[in-house]
Every structure is written in structure tokens, then in C-alpha cells.
Amino acid sequence: MKLVRKDVLGIADFSVEEINLVLDIAGSFKEISQRPIKKVPTLRGSTVINLFYEPSTRTRTSFEIAAKRLSADAINISASTSSVVKGETLMDTAKTLESMNPDIIVMRHACAGAPHILAKLLKQSIINAGDGAHEHPTQALLDMLTIRDKMGYIRGLAVTIVGDIAHSRVARSNIYGLAKMGAKVTVCGPAMLLPYGIGRMGVRVETNMRKALERADVIMMLRMQFERQNKATFPSLREYASQYCLNADNIRLAKEDVLVMHPGPINRGIEIAPDIADGPHSAILEQVSNGVAVRMALLYLLAGGQ
Amino acid sequence: MNTKKRVVMDADKIERSIMRISYEILEDHKGVTDLIFIGIRSGGILLAKRLSERISRIEGKAIPTGILDINLYRDDVMMAGGKRKLGETHIPCCLDNKKVILVDDVIFTGRTIRAAMDALMDFGRPKIIRLAVLIDRGHRELPIRPDYVGENLPSSLWEEVNVTLTEAKAHEEVVVIEN
Numbered sequence: 001m002k003l004v005r006k007d008v009l010g011i012a013d014f015s016v017e018e019i020n021l022v023l024d025i026a027g028s029f030k031e032i033s034q035r036p037i038k039k040v041p042t043l044r045g046s047t048v049i050n051l052f053y054e055p056s057t058r059t060r061t062s063f064e065i066a067a068k069r070l071s072a073d074a075i076n077i078s079a080s081t082s083s084v085v086k087g088e089t090l091m092d093t094a095k096t097l098e099s100m101n102p103d104i105i106v107m108r109h110a111c112a113g114a115p116h117i118l119a120k121l122l123k124q125s126i127i128n129a130g131d132g133a134h135e136h137p138t139q140a141l142l143d144m145l146t147i148r149d150k151m152g153y154i155r156g157l158a159v160t161i162v163g164d165i166a167h168s169r170v171a172r173s174n175i176y177g178l179a180k181m182g183a184k185v186t187v188c189g190p191a192m193l194l195p196y197g198i199g200r201m202g203v204r205v206e207t208n209m210r211k212a213l214e215r216a217d218v219i220m221m222l223r224m225q226f227e228r229q230n231k232a233t234f235p236s237l238r239e240y241a242s243q244y245c246l247n248a249d250n251i252r253l254a255k256e257d258v259l260v261m262h263p264g265p266i267n268r269g270i271e272i273a274p275d276i277a278d279g280p281h282s283a284i285l286e287q288v289s290n291g292v293a294v295r296m297a298l299l300y301l302l303a304g305g306q
Numbered sequence: 307m308n309t310k311k312r313v314v315m316d317a318d319k320i321e322r323s324i325m326r327i328s329y330e331i332l333e334d335h336k337g338v339t340d341l342i343f344i345g346i347r348s349g350g351i352l353l354a355k356r357l358s359e360r361i362s363r364i365e366g367k368a369i370p371t372g373i374l375d376i377n378l379y380r381d382d383v384m385m386a387g388g389k390r391k392l393g394e395t396h397i398p399c400c401l402d403n404k405k406v407i408l409v410d411d412v413i414f415t416g417r418t419i420r421a422a423m424d425a426l427m428d429f430g431r432p433k434i435i436r437l438a439v440l441i442d443r444g445h446r447e448l449p450i451r452p453d454y455v456g457e458n459l460p461s462s463l464w465e466e467v468n469v470t471l472t473e474a475k476a477h478e479e480v481v482v483i484e485n
Contacts, residue, residue: 305377
């Protein structure tokens with residue numbers, strides 16, 4: 001099966017078959033990163049541009065490594081060091097890059113919908129690496145790969161997502177994806193950080209963390225996104241941590257073999273206690289490894305592989 | 307469309323070929339030291355396993371056996387027409403100084419073997435690579451020649467050669483289908 005689409009903009013328009021295809025192919029790519037020579041010649045001569053308008057370490061590095069392990073040429077552009085600071089518009093930057101004839105453009109932007117504009121404007125494939133509080137499809141795919149690897153399946157699992165749901169593109173992409181794959185999703189956080197109408201996405205909404213953790217198979221902790229919050233959404237960090245930090249006490253409410261995940265970067269002691277982040281349930285570093293495999297799979301599939 | 311099916315090898319004949327190739331490999335390499343079998347996904351996997359088990363039984367020593375998926379090394383990977391889905395590669399150890407027996411069910415144009423050799427080099431520097439196949443159907447497009455052949459089977463380009471091997475050793479055969 002081939003991935004018949006030009007762009008990867010969000011999980012909302014992915015089918016179950018497409019998700020399974022990406023996860024299967026990613027599974028085969030994991031082994032490449034374990035080899036002494038971590039490179040295959042598959043995308044020789046292809047060019048991948050990472051266009052990042054927002055700070056990023058893991059996603060950008062992950063895409064760059066994925067491209068390079070497939071022998072594609074990867075070029076990184078971050079807004080702060082590009083002609084964006086000279087006043088160039090998104091359209092002009094896009095058109096300029098298009099003229100250099102890359103094959104795939106990976107884009108992160110603070111505005112929801114920015115990659116969609118590029119996708120319409122350019123003939124190149126666009127991969128959304130996070131647009132505002134909208135979607136972060138590759139994160140959801142790597143999270144689903146991690147769950148599938150660790151638990152063996154996704155269907156029927158109780159997944160609890162805790163934290164700043166309102167500002168989280170990771171939460172949205174995961175809700176779309178996990179719902180399609182048949183998981184039962186609960187979102188949990190202070191009322192101010194639970195967007196109005198989130199229940200319509202097919203999730204259970206809970207403000208009490210202890211209730212949300214009960215019998216959970218998977219717990220996804222999210223970071224407080226201060227950079228997107230323009231007003232006080234809760235009294236203090238200490239108060240937030242006292243109610244919503246995953247720790248050795250409240251993790252006992254979940255299933256015994258619960259899987260703990262976090263998209264990173266972690267704020268230790270705020271949303272997750274250090275002993276849990278580094279503990280036996282944590283799959284946080286595996287998420288990072290799986291991220292490279294998932295991104296390799298997407299680059300491969302968008303370039304026409306199967 | 308009119309298709310004609312012709313059985314060219316039955317289970318007994320396949321078994322005897324595997325036995326003969328096993329002894330040839332043993333004789334050429336004077337034992338099993340540093341030997342490793344690598345089956346090309348998917349047709350070569352069972353054949354590699356069968357050869358390695360047979361030789362293990364003769365020598366009383368387990369021989370490492372791996373699986374190689376060559377899709378990422380193909381010269382037509384991004385061209386239309388392929389129908390193979392990418393699968394996992396499993397090479398059990400570093401190939402430095404190993405004697406690699408590369409195994410596939412059928413050799414045809416030789417392009418798969420070219421890709422496989424490139425792939426193997428990414429896992430180390432083997433001392434030698436030898437090629438074992440059950441069927442050589444000719445029509446090579448690259449200067450590649452198998453070292454161990456079960457059966458030479460001159461074929462037409464419009465024919466299809468199908469090898470059926472099963473884990474349970476049931477209904478094993480090689481057939482030529484005329485399209």
C-alpha cells in the first residue's frame with residue numbers, strides 16, 4: 001500500500017489504514033538506527049527543508065536525523081536567523097524555497113493553519129511539525145507507535161491525557177488518532193485549560209486527576225505551555241503541581257503496568273515527578289527514538305515508497 | 307487470460323537440492339567457522355533457515371541466520387510498479403570477517419542481489435559473500451552469478467517462476483506459470 005497524499009497536515013484527515021501503514025513501516029525503520037552504519041541510500045538526491053518558525057530541539061533534530069539516515073539532504077531554517085526577521089512574508093519565504101526545488105518541506109509555525117496555506121501554494125509535500133494549538137501529527141504517530149509497541153495493541157485501551165489541553169496540539173492530534181484506533185481517551189486538567197466543547201471530540205472530560213487516572217492503561221502528561229498562555233489560567237505553579245503532578249502516590253490509581261508518556265520537554269516536579277519520569281513505567285525516551293522511525297517512514301512514504 | 311502451470315520441482319527434489327547445496331557449502335568452506343546465512347526477504351528467509359538447519363545438523367553446531375530486506379537499496383524504489391511492502395531486517399551479528407551465504411529462492415535479473423550486497427556492506431566487511439539460490443532462471447541484467455544453484459531453469463520473460471516453501475514443509479513445489 002502506498003500513502004496516497006501529497007501532504008501530512010493533521011491526523012484529523014488520516015484513515016485508520018493510513019495510520020497503520022505508517023506505524024508498520026516505522027516499525028521496520030527502527031532497526032536502521034541500531035546499525036553501526038545508520039544510513040540507507042533510499043532518498044539519495046532528495047532535499048528536505050526544515051522550516052521552523054518556533055523553537056524546537058527534538059522535533060527538528062528528529063526530522064533532520066530521519067532525513068539524513070535516508071540519505072536525503074536536510075536543510076534547517078529557523079525564523080530567528082532567516083530573512084523573516086528582515087520582514088519577509090510567509091508566502092514569499094515559501095515561494096523562494098520552492099524555487100530551490102526541495103522535495104519535502106517540514107514546517108512548524110505558531111499560527112494554526114500555516115502549513116495548510118503552504119500545502120495549497122506549493123507543489124512540494126508539506127509535513128506539519130506543529131501549527132499553533134492545532135495539530136502535531138508526527139507526535140501523535142510516534143505516540144501511537146510507542147503504545148502499540150509497548151502494549152501490543154491500541155484498541156480498547158484507556159488513555160488519560162493530563163495537563164494544558166487548551167494549548168496542546170499534541171493532545172488534539174492524539175485525540176484524533178487514538179479515537180480512530182479505538183482507544184478510550186480521557187482528558188484532564190484545570191477547567192481553565194480544558195477548551196469549551198472538547199467533549200465533542202469524543203473524549204471523557206475530567207477535572208479531578210485522581211478520577212482521571214483510575215484504571216488507566218496509558219497516561220500522557222503534557223507540559224504547561226506558558227509561551228501560549230496570555231493570561232493567568234491557574235493561581236500558581238505550585239498549586240497546579242499539587243493537583244496535577246503525576247507522582248508515586250497517584251500513579252497507583254492506574255493499572256499496574258501503566259505506560260507513562262510525555263512529548264517533552266519535561267518540567268520536572270510540575271507535571272511529572274522526577275522518579276516517575278525516570279521510572280520503570282516511563283516510555284519517554286522510547287518516544288524520542290520512535291520519533292525518528294516515524295519521521296523516516298513518513299519521508300519514505302511521501303517520496304513514493306511502500 | 308490463458309495461464310498454464312507446470313511443476314518443475316516437487317518436495318523431494320527441493321529437499322535433495324537443499325541437501326546437495328549444504329554439502330557443497332561445507333566442502334568449500336571446510337566447516338562452519340565464521341559462516342552466516344542471510345535470507346533475502348521474503349523468498350530467501352525459509353530457504354536460508356532450511357540450509358542453516360541442515361548444516362547445523364551435519365556439523366552439530368548452530369549457525370547464525372539473518373533476514374535482509376533490500377527494499378531501501380533497490381534501484382527502482384521510487385518508481386511505480388513495485389508491490390513489496392518494507393519489512394524488517396535482522397542481522398544477528400557484525401559481518402566483519404564473516405563468510406556470508408546470501409540466500410534467495412530465485413535469481414532473475416540480478417538487481418535484487420546487487421541491492422543485497424550493498425545492504426550487507428552496511429553491516430560490516432564480510433570476508434566473502436557467496437550466493438545460494440534454489441532456481442536460476444537466467445535473464446541477468448548485471449554481471450552477477452550464483453555460487454550454489456538448486457536447478458538451472460531456462461525461462462521465457464513472460465513466464466513467472468513461483469517457489470512455495472512452507473514452515474510445515476507441506477505442498478512444497480516450484481512451478482512455472484505461463485502468462
